[in-house]
Amino acid sequence: MSSSFSGDETAPFFGFLGAAAALVFSCMGAAYGTAKSGVGVASMGVMRPELVMKSIVPVVMAGVLGIYGLIIAVIISTGINPKAKSYYLFDGYAHLSSGLACGLAGLSAGMAIGIVGDAGVRANAQQPKLFVGMILILIFAEALALYGLIVVGSSKFIFDHLEYGCFSAFIWWLLCTCCRIKKGFLADDKACESFHLSTAVLCRLGLCVCDPIH
């Protein structure tokens, strides 16, 4: 049995802890963002109930952070297979660093999204022109989580899993389409159109890159 197991014995400890860190810290960020924005929405909704559904955007963006953590945790934990592929301490430490990078970036992005979402929805209730500004700041905060994903991507394994990047671009494109179909949700302004177009372009580019590899 030991002949089919190649690599260092304790390397899976660090690998599994990397997967744990990715999910747990991303979930902490998502929970903070959801709770803080949710309190703001509930407080604001007492005075302006018609704005509540429009103000759920920070909550959705915080939820996406949990999905980033989930994807990275699953990729890491299915990559630890010492019987199929030798798993040395190098691989274990690489997985640990990837998980920590993604997780802590998600935690910080979640905290930013929570505080900005809370202030933003309360301000939007008093001054409707602030909606686009709040969305732009939330997108910058969400990009922090993407920085963590980029570092993870420059580790060895995401080049084998580029289709996950395509998939998340596709999900964002789907969300945008659904929002624009319900006309009253995100009125047709330039920021929304450009975001929609960029997700479509990213998805198409990703597919072009994936096809030659596989």
Added chain:
Amino acid sequence: MAGSTSSWSRALVQISPYTFAAIGIAIAIGVSVLGAAWGIYITGSSLIGAAIKAPRITSKNLISVIFCEAVAIYGVIVAIILQTKLESVPSSVMYAPEALRAGYAIFASGIIVGFANLVCGICVGIIGSSCALSDAQNSSLFVKILVIEIFGSALGLFGVIVGIIMSGQITWPSNAA
């Protein structure tokens, strides 16, 4: 010689995989229940206080308490699944690499489920408390804030999904080694 690759390895190979497994299972159930309890007391105290002037909200807002309780159920389910994966192996193979990996997998699975359910429980509790307070003032808000609560409870499900995927890695060496 096992564990000669680094100082961390030399320390880790001395610890039985059953230590890690048992602690992992305990964290899965214990920390999940902590999260559920935290959420329930946050929601419950706000609910009772808000219901003084608006008693109609009591029965509807118990659903927030049930969302928090579900987090504890997730912890129970995963802890039972991890317990069934514990096998007894003879001491000759107890420190074999495959046994060590199984122990680490149970430990990490328990941490994932426990702490994801902890933060989920607190999140759902805070939103449930806001839901009760805003429902007391305007009853049309209940369903809208419940949507936010559903987003929050998805986080516990993420933890359970990853915990169960990772539990597929738990294979102990067979007795004939």
